[in-house]
Amino acid sequence: MKNKKMIGFVVLGAMTGAVISLFDRGVRHECKDTLDRSKLVCQYYAKHxxxxxxxxQKQLAWMADLSxxxxxxxxxxxxxxxxMLEKIEENV
Incomplete structure (x- = not known):
């Protein structure tokens, strides 16, 4: 029960912070630009x-190499x- 309240308050705090940040004109424009670019990317991948x-597949191959x-x-x-442990045991 306490976990659910904590998560709820965290989400509420994040939403409040997001709303407050949108009072700034620059943040609003940046947010709109980001959403517009994301929309274009989604539309492109929907068509292709x-x-x-x-x-x-490229990302998966890169992650496999990294792993x-x-x-x-x-x-x-x-x-x-x-x-090193074997050497220590030999000395002891």
Whole structure:
């Protein structure tokens, strides 16, 4: 029950902050420009779904490469720690 109240107050605070920020003319124009650009991008991808799939595949391949690199570095680090622990055990 307390979690639901907390989330509700956080959302209420965020909405209040958003409304207050819209009093500034520059923020309103920037928000409108961002929404307009987002609308154009959505319309483009709605007409060209193959392009969207291509972009998603590129991003997925990039993430897979990044994950593989991170995993390799983690394995190397674990191996180094194991070697250090073995050396410490030998000295003790």
């Amino acid at each position: 779904p193959a392009e969207l799939m291509n972009q998603c 593989e690199t991170a995993l390799d570095l983690t394995v190397k680090s674990v191996n180094k720690v194991e070697d």
